[in-house]
Structure formats: C-alpha cells, structure tokens
Amino acid sequence: MIGVIFTGGTIGSSISDGYISTDPEMRYMLLKMYKESCGYDDFVTDAPCTILSENINCSDFVIIAKAVHKMMLGNVEGIILTHGSDTIQYTASFLSCIEEFTHIPVMVVCSNYVLTDNRANGLRNFSVAVDFIRNKCGNGVFVPYTGRDGITKIYYGNNLLRHHIYSDEIYTVNDCYYGDYAEGGFSPSGQANPCKNELFPVPAGHGIYSDVLILYPYPGMKYPDIKEYKAVILCTFHSGTICTASEKLKEFMQNAVRYNIPVYLVGNGDGTDYESCRLYDGLGIKILKNITETTAYTELILQIN
Structure with missing residues (x-):
C-alpha cells in the first residue's frame, strides 16, 4: 500500500x-x-x-x-x-x-x-x-x-x-x-549527493514562523534593517562572490554583530576563491558549504523554532 x-x-x-x-x-x-x-x-x-x-x-x-x-x-x-x-x-x-x-x-x-x-x-x-x-x-x-x-x-x-x-x-x-x-x-546515476543537511524530529508545535531573511545579490545592492530577523542567508553570484566592497554590506554586518544575528553565506563552493572572498571572515559572515539556499533556509527555521 x-x-x-x-x-x-x-x-x-x-x-x-x-x-x-x-x-x-x-x-x-x-x-x-x-x-x-x-x-x-x-x-x-x-x-x-x-x-x-x-x-x-x-x-x-x-x-x-x-x-x-x-x-x-x-x-x-x-x-x-x-x-x-x-x-x-x-x-x-x-x-x-x-x-x-x-x-x-x-x-x-x-x-x-x-x-x-x-x-x-x-x-x-x-x-x-x-x-x-x-x-x-x-x-x-x-x-x-x-x-x-x-x-x-x-x-x-x-x-x-x-x-x-x-x-x-x-x-x-x-x-x-x-x-x-x-x-x-x-x-x-551513481552520483553521490553533494549537499548535506542536519536532521531534526518532526516539529511538535502547531505553528512555525520564518524569522530568516534570504538575500540575493545584484549591482548596487541595498540591505534592510536586520533587527527584524533571527538569521540571514546571503546568496552569492555563481562564482561564490558578493560585493564585499559595499559600504552598505559593511554597515549591515556591523549591525549583525551588534544585535548578535548570525549571517550565513551560501554558494561559495570548493575551488579557488576570488579576491573579494577574503573579507567574508573579517566581516563576520559564516560560510555554509555543500548546501542550497532552500535547505539552509528550512534548516534554520527548524533550528530557530
């Protein structure tokens, strides 16, 4: 059946x-x-x-x-x-x-x-x-x-x-x-799954709410008020990069540190990084490897709730 x-x-x-x-x-x-x-x-x-x-x-x-x-x-x-x-x-x-x-x-x-x-x-x-x-x-x-x-x-x-x-x-x-x-x-296919995720029990509560923000990069990007969220996912361009020269990003990350809100980056895979990636650690951005933004999003929802 x-x-x-x-x-x-x-x-x-x-x-x-x-x-x-x-x-x-x-x-x-x-x-x-x-x-x-x-x-x-x-x-x-x-x-x-x-x-x-x-x-x-x-x-x-x-x-x-x-x-x-x-x-x-x-x-x-x-x-x-x-x-x-x-x-x-x-x-x-x-x-x-x-x-x-x-x-x-x-x-x-x-x-x-x-x-x-x-x-x-x-x-x-x-x-x-x-x-x-x-x-x-x-x-x-x-x-x-x-x-x-x-x-x-x-x-x-x-x-x-x-x-x-x-x-x-x-x-x-x-x-x-x-x-x-x-x-x-x-x-x-013989292809191993390149993506990994944590495992959780079935949620016990009746409601679960998204306090996770996903941001996608574009030239001239601006950032919202981070205080409304409990976690942030930054998605990259295909090369694993975002504009780390942006003063708006630096201000956004300063507020993330100030309010103790974790910011994760998805899309930076294995291989040689571009120069702009050097600043991730210094800005306080946590890189998640081998995961899609949708899985990172749902995993964070389960962690937070």
Missing part, C-alpha cells in the same frame, strides 16, 4: 474563468488516470491542506510534515506528496531535514500544467514515483520530474535550486540527480 497526500498545486488544479485554481476533484482524477494507465490502485489518501504552492508558508511545512509522519505510522511502503512546482524545493528541503523521513521513500510530485492539458507531466511524474516505491529503489525524500527532453529524473530532495524565472525545469547543484527512467525502468 502506498500513501498519497494531496496538498493542491497545479497537479491538483483546474482552469476556471481563464485562471488556474485548486480543485478537490482533480486529486481523484489523478488516481483515476493512473489506475487506467497502470492498473494499480492500492492507495490510502489524505489531504491536510489545499493550496497553490506560491501561497505556502512555514506553518504549512509543519502541517505537511505531520501528515507524512502520521501516514508513516500506517505501515505504508512509501509516500507520495502532490505539490505545486513553485515552492517544491522548499517543501522537499524541509522534509529532507526530518530524521524520520530518511527511512522510507517520500516522493514529492508536481506537474508543469494542469492534468487535463496534454503537455502536463504530472501523471508521468506520479507514475514514476509509484514505480520507485514499489521497486524499493531508495529511501529518503526525492522529487521525480520529467524535463523537456522527456527523461524523468529522480532528484535528491535537499539538492534542488530555485526555478529560473519563465522556466519549470528542475535545477540542482552540479546537475546532480539520484537516477532516471530514461530506459524505461529505474537506473541509478
């Missing part, structure tokens, strides 16, 4: 009056479409929330995590979580930080279009998730996704980068993935 948890997203939506909106009937359509194409229907389901993923917040992470944990107690082979694509990286990262979810396959599945659209990859992604679980291909949190090349890849849940704007493709650190279905059945 496989557990399926519905949370909305495009895979659980339909088009009405020219707009995409969540539709509870679509969850049943997904299972119906799968049964008609593959015959298997041994599912147990739950729907703890119904939301377009751009509207998800940190308390929703907890609702979803508790639903996954509750379903685990029902002795299922694995769990499929349907989700929107916009923030799938954040939820997959959050679940990857939960220790209990490392023991069974938890597949986070989305669709690039509503299921009634012939371009949609949602059914294919779901079908691969079922196959992955039934054939015991691995434990932990994964995201199966069919790209524009038609190949369905299985991605590590904590290795996903934010979508590029105007694109629904999945991007990862070092283009790494766990395996693929290019030849029909599952084929492991």
Whole structure:
C-alpha cells in the first residue's frame, strides 16, 4: 500500500474563468488516470491542506510534515506528496531535514500544467514515483520530474535550486540527480549527493514562523534593517562572490554583530576563491558549504523554532 497526500498545486488544479485554481476533484482524477494507465490502485489518501504552492508558508511545512509522519505510522511502503512546482524545493528541503523521513521513500510530485492539458507531466511524474516505491529503489525524500527532453529524473530532495524565472525545469547543484527512467525502468546515476543537511524530529508545535531573511545579490545592492530577523542567508553570484566592497554590506554586518544575528553565506563552493572572498571572515559572515539556499533556509527555521 502506498500513501498519497494531496496538498493542491497545479497537479491538483483546474482552469476556471481563464485562471488556474485548486480543485478537490482533480486529486481523484489523478488516481483515476493512473489506475487506467497502470492498473494499480492500492492507495490510502489524505489531504491536510489545499493550496497553490506560491501561497505556502512555514506553518504549512509543519502541517505537511505531520501528515507524512502520521501516514508513516500506517505501515505504508512509501509516500507520495502532490505539490505545486513553485515552492517544491522548499517543501522537499524541509522534509529532507526530518530524521524520520530518511527511512522510507517520500516522493514529492508536481506537474508543469494542469492534468487535463496534454503537455502536463504530472501523471508521468506520479507514475514514476509509484514505480520507485514499489521497486524499493531508495529511501529518503526525492522529487521525480520529467524535463523537456522527456527523461524523468529522480532528484535528491535537499539538492534542488530555485526555478529560473519563465522556466519549470528542475535545477540542482552540479546537475546532480539520484537516477532516471530514461530506459524505461529505474537506473541509478551513481552520483553521490553533494549537499548535506542536519536532521531534526518532526516539529511538535502547531505553528512555525520564518524569522530568516534570504538575500540575493545584484549591482548596487541595498540591505534592510536586520533587527527584524533571527538569521540571514546571503546568496552569492555563481562564482561564490558578493560585493564585499559595499559600504552598505559593511554597515549591515556591523549591525549583525551588534544585535548578535548570525549571517550565513551560501554558494561559495570548493575551488579557488576570488579576491573579494577574503573579507567574508573579517566581516563576520559564516560560510555554509555543500548546501542550497532552500535547505539552509528550512534548516534554520527548524533550528530557530
């Protein structure tokens, strides 16, 4: 038996009056479409929330995590979580930080279009998730996704980068993935996951709130008032750099030290650094290696709360 948890997203939506909106009937359509194409229907389901993923917040992470944990107690082979694509990286990262979810396959599945659209990859992604679980291909949190090349890849849940704007493709650190279905059945890639994260128990509280700020660099960058936050993540340009010559950054870091607010930098990988990176330590910036900004964000939320 496989557990399926519905949370909305495009895979659980339909088009009405020219707009995409969540539709509870679509969850049943997904299972119906799968049964008609593959015959298997041994599912147990739950729907703890119904939301377009751009509207998800940190308390929703907890609702979803508790639903996954509750379903685990029902002795299922694995769990499929349907989700929107916009923030799938954040939820997959959050679940990857939960220790209990490392023991069974938890597949986070989305669709690039509503299921009634012939371009949609949602059914294919779901079908691969079922196959992955039934054939015991691995434990932990994964995201199966069919790209524009038609190949369905299985991605590590904590290795996903934010979508590029105007694109629904999945991007990862070092283009790494766990395996693929290019030849029909599952084929492991042999690539070790380059990203690491701490593990936490399922959150006990009902609410969890984000006091973590993520900043992305751009020329002429300005910085907000740091006192409103408990931690800050600075993302870098692709070369692992930010503008360390900025007086605004220096003032920002002075206030971070003054108010004892940790500032972390994500994106500075292995290899030879540029000269501008010399100042990180002197400014009080803590470098996080081998982690995405989304995983750093969800990990810090769990630490703080």
